[in-house]
Amino acid sequence: MANQVALTQRASWREYLELTKPRVVALLLLTALVGMALATPTWVAAEILIPAMVGIGLMASSAAAVNHLVDRHIDAKMARTLRRPLPTGALSPRKVLTFAMVIGILGYIVLELFVNRITAVLTLASLVGYAVIYTMYLKRATPQNIVIGGLAGAAPPLLGWTAVTGEIHAFPLLLVMIVFTWTPPHFWALAVHRAKDYAKAEIPMLPVTHGIAFTKTCILLYTILLTAVCVLPYLVGMSGWLYLAGVSVLNLIFLGYAWKLKYRPEKLTAWKMFKFSIWHLMLLFILLLADHYML
Numbered sequence: 001m002a003n004q005v006a007l008t009q010r011a012s013w014r015e016y017l018e019l020t021k022p023r024v025v026a027l028l029l030l031t032a033l034v035g036m037a038l039a040t041p042t043w044v045a046a047e048i049l050i051p052a053m054v055g056i057g058l059m060a061s062s063a064a065a066v067n068h069l070v071d072r073h074i075d076a077k078m079a080r081t082l083r084r085p086l087p088t089g090a091l092s093p094r095k096v097l098t099f100a101m102v103i104g105i106l107g108y109i110v111l112e113l114f115v116n117r118i119t120a121v122l123t124l125a126s127l128v129g130y131a132v133i134y135t136m137y138l139k140r141a142t143p144q145n146i147v148i149g150g151l152a153g154a155a156p157p158l159l160g161w162t163a164v165t166g167e168i169h170a171f172p173l174l175l176v177m178i179v180f181t182w183t184p185p186h187f188w189a190l191a192v193h194r195a196k197d198y199a200k201a202e203i204p205m206l207p208v209t210h211g212i213a214f215t216k217t218c219i220l221l222y223t224i225l226l227t228a229v230c231v232l233p234y235l236v237g238m239s240g241w242l243y244l245a246g247v248s249v250l251n252l253i254f255l256g257y258a259w260k261l262k263y264r265p266e267k268l269t270a271w272k273m274f275k276f277s278i279w280h281l282m283l284l285f286i287l288l289l290a291d292h293y294m295l
């Protein structure tokens with residue numbers, strides 16, 4: 001009996017954790033950390049680093065939980081998402097709403113009290129951008145949904161920077177541009193792989209509205225654009241040769257995938273490109289960090 005109770009409790013913890021899209025939030029937090037680090041020549045003071053990571057992490061998790069809540073009916077129609085806590089009935093909509101509100105408000109208070117107003121307000125704007133503008137409106141309205149909605153997910157490097165300096169600067173905006181141009185190849189590669197799922201759920205993702213061939217062309221064009229945007233931190237003197245050399249290798253591999261997907265696709269090329277997109281962005285931000293502290 002006691003074991004049974006412990007098992008139920010553990011299962012429910014896992015479900016709340018799943019609501020927060022933990023791996024996505026972890027990568028968002030890495031980009032915020034790099035935004036903080038690049039804002040100062042020394043290491044970031046723990047008094048800012050800890051509350052900024054906690055506050056941004058809580059608010060991004062809250063946005064992810066709202067996305068689970070609002071999308072529960074379409075998630076139930078797609079093979080990839082039908083085992084989520086709301087479609088399975090493991091959590092009720094009321095519990096998810098309460099959870100999202102509690103962690104969202106907590107995150108805002110942490111940023112407002114221990115970081116600064118500008119970071120709190122910009123993080124709130126990102127939460128609204130993803131949970132309301134993207135999830136409730138754009139996702140169902142236009143195939144450009146993820147391009148525009150991508151701005152919310154691209155904001156964390158700027159949030160990190162403002163947490164340390166209290167002001168907006170062109171340097172973190174370059175990092176925002178990198179994540180912004182990375183998002184279409186990241187998502188459309190997955191959408192090509194899962195096009196049937198999105199069609200079944202009647203979500204107007206690009207492969208559904210404009211076909212697979214056109215989506216692959218867009219992926220290739222955005223990947224070329226991303227390659228150019230990634231050079232900007234080096235050109236403005238924000239990063240050095242270590243970043244430039246590393247990011248060039250990453251971009252060559254990413255371009256290779258985009259080219260293969262368009263002209264020589266195999267069954268799993270789109271899925272492999274999606275998987276690589278995550279390594280691409282993670283290693284790119286680690287390179288920025290290494291370049292900043294090692295050189």
Ligand code: HEM
Nearest residue numbers: 023024027028031080146149150153154179183187190278
């Ligand atoms: C509008 C923008 C975005 C859209 C539509 C999008 C879409 C998706 C989707 C549908 C998945 C799930 C794939 C699966 O079920 O395996 C995914 C996975 C992922 N995304 Fe994104 N994404 C976006 C932006 C971002 C951003 C900004 C980041 C981080 C900086 C990110 C990081 C990740 C990571 C780490 C995963 C893997 C999660 C896992 O393995 O559980 N995404 N993305």
Ligand SMILES: CC(C)=CCC/C(C)=C/CC/C(C)=C/COP(=O)(O)OP(=O)(O)O
Nearest residue numbers: 024059060063064067123126127130152153
């Ligand atoms: C405060 C702040 C920084 C907010 C960041 C917002 C955030 C969590 C962005 C992640 C983007 C993402 C995973 C989109 C997928 O949604 P989807 O509904 O298209 O994918 P799904 O079908 O897997 O749910």
